[in-house]
Amino acid sequence: IKSKLPDVGTTIFTVMSALATEHKAVNLGQGFPDFPMSAELTELVNEAMRNGFNQYSPMPGWMPLREAIAEKIEFLYNTRVNPYTEITITPGGTYAIYTALTAVLQPGDEVIVFEPGYDSYIPNIIVNGAVPVRINLQFPEYKINWEEVRQKITPKTRVLLLNSPHNPTGAVLGEEDIQQLRNLVQQTNIIIVSDEVYEHIIFDNIKHQSILRYPDLAQRSFVCFSFGKVYHCTGWKLGYCVAPDAFTREFRKVHQFNCFSCHTPSQVAIATFLRNKDSYLTLAPFLQKKRDYFLQLMKNTRFTMLDSKGSYFICAQYDRISDESDKDFAIRITREFGVAVIPVSAFYLNGTDNKVVRFCFGKKEETLALAAERLSRI
Ligand code: PMP
Ligand code: GLN
Numbered sequence: 001i002k003s004k005l006p007d008v009g010t011t012i013f014t015v016m017s018a019l020a021t022e023h024k025a026v027n028l029g030q031g032f033p034d035f036p037m038s039a040e041l042t043e044l045v046n047e048a049m050r051n052g053f054n055q056y057s058p059m060p061g062w063m064p065l066r067e068a069i070a071e072k073i074e075f076l077y078n079t080r081v082n083p084y085t086e087i088t089i090t091p092g093g094t095y096a097i098y099t100a101l102t103a104v105l106q107p108g109d110e111v112i113v114f115e116p117g118y119d120s121y122i123p124n125i126i127v128n129g130a131v132p133v134r135i136n137l138q139f140p141e142y143k144i145n146w147e148e149v150r151q152k153i154t155p156k157t158r159v160l161l162l163n164s165p166h167n168p169t170g171a172v173l174g175e176e177d178i179q180q181l182r183n184l185v186q187q188t189n190i191i192i193v194s195d196e197v198y199e200h201i202i203f204d205n206i207k208h209q210s211i212l213r214y215p216d217l218a219q220r221s222f223v224c225f226s227f228g229k230v231y232h233c234t235g236w237k238l239g240y241c242v243a244p245d246a247f248t249r250e251f252r253k254v255h256q257f258n259c260f261s262c263h264t265p266s267q268v269a270i271a272t273f274l275r276n277k278d279s280y281l282t283l284a285p286f287l288q289k290k291r292d293y294f295l296q297l298m299k300n301t302r303f304t305m306l307d308s309k310g311s312y313f314i315c316a317q318y319d320r321i322s323d324e325s326d327k328d329f330a331i332r333i334t335r336e337f338g339v340a341v342i343p344v345s346a347f348y349l350n351g352t353d354n355k356v357v358r359f360c361f362g363k364k365e366e367t368l369a370l371a372a373e374r375l376s377r378i
Contacts, residue, residue, distance in 0.1 A: 165310025
C-alpha cells in the first residue's frame with residue numbers, strides 16, 4: 001500500500017520504554033507515573049461496573065461527567081460552557097487533538113505548529129493532507145517568537161496549535177503570550193487547537209492561561225484535556241474536548257464514526273470523583289515537590305537543568321558530558337547506566353542539534369533517587 005505517513009516510524013515513547021524494559025533501566029522516559037492511582041477512584045470504577053454501567057455510554061459522553069466538567073471549568077476559568085453542546089468525552093487527549101484537526105482541515109491547509117512539540121501533532125496534520133508550518137520555540141526558555149508567527153501566517157493558515165504547560169519543555173504561556181495571540185488572530189479565521197492536558201500541573205503559583213478564560217479566543221478554539229494526566233491513570237485513555245457548539249457538531253461527526261463512545265465505567269467513576277476539587281487542586285503541589293526533589297538530586301550530575309514551570313517533564317543539556325547526538329546519548333545511557341530518557345530531537349520533524357534530553361519526574365521519590373544516583377556516574 002502507498003503509505004500516508006511515509007516518514008513516520010515507531011514513536012520514541014515505545015522505542016525508549018522497550019529499551020528500558022530490555023535493560024531493566026529506570027524509566028524516566030515515557031510520561032506516566034510509577035505510583036498507584038487513587039484507591040477511592042479505583043473503588044468508584046469497580047462500583048460502577050458492579051452497578052451495571054457496562055454498556056455503551058452516549059456518543060458525546062456520560063452526561064453527569066460532562067456536567068461535572070462544566071462545573072470545574074466554571075470554577076477554574078470563570079466561564080460557563082454548555083455540557084450538552086460544547087463538551088465531548090474522548091478516549092484520551094491525543095484522540096481529541098486528532099479529531100479536532102480532522103474535523104476542520106482540508107487538503108492544503110496550513111497548520112502552525114511549534115517545535116519541539118508533542119510527537120502526534122505533525123503526523124495528525126499530514127495524514128489529513130494539510131501542511132505543518134513549523135516554528136522553533138526559542139532555546140533555552142522555549143518561548144514563542146510571536147513576530148515569527150505573524151510572518152508565517154498566510155491566507156491558507158487554518159489552525160494554530162498550542163500546548164501549555166508544554167511537553168517536552170515544561171514552558172508555559174503567560175498573559176503577554178495571550179495578548180499577542182489575540183492581536184494576531186483577531187482579523188483572521190484561524191482556528192486554535194489548544195492542548196491543555198497538563199492544565200493542573202503548573203508550578204510556582206503561576207496561573208494556567210487556559211484559552212477558556214478568554215471568550216474571544218474560546219469561540220474559535222478546540223481545547224483538549226486528558227484525565228490520564230490528572231488522575232495518574234494514563235492507561236484509562238480518557239479525555240475531552242471543549243469547543244463552541246458549531247465546532248463540536250463537526251467534531252462529533254468524526255468522533256461518532258471513529259470510536260462512537262468511550263469506556264463507560266471510568267466515566268461514571270470520574271463524574272463523582274471530579275466533584276471533589278482537591279482531586280485536581282492537589283496535583284500541582286504534589287508534582288512541584290517532585291520537581292524540586294529531582295532538581296536537588298541532579299545537582300550531583302553534570303547535566304545542566306533547564307527550567308520547568310509545568311507538566312511532569314524537565315529538560316537538561318548534556319553538552320558537558322558528551323557530544324553525541326541526543327538519540328545516541330539516550331540509547332547509550334539506557335544501556336550503560338540504566339536510566340531511560342527521551343531525546344528532545346524526537347519532538348522535531350527534522351531533529352535538532354541542541355544537546356537536550358527530557359526526564360519525566362512524575363515518579364516515586366525512590367525512583368528519582370535511584371535514577372539520579374546512576375546519572376551522577378556518567
Ligand atoms: N498532549 C500532550 C502534550 C501529552 O503529553 C499527552 C500525553 N500523554 C497527550 C496530549 C495525550 O494524552 P492521552 O494519553 O490522554 O492521549
Ligand atoms: N505523553 C507521554 C509522553 O510524552 C506519552 C504518550 C505516549 O506514549 N504516546 O511521554
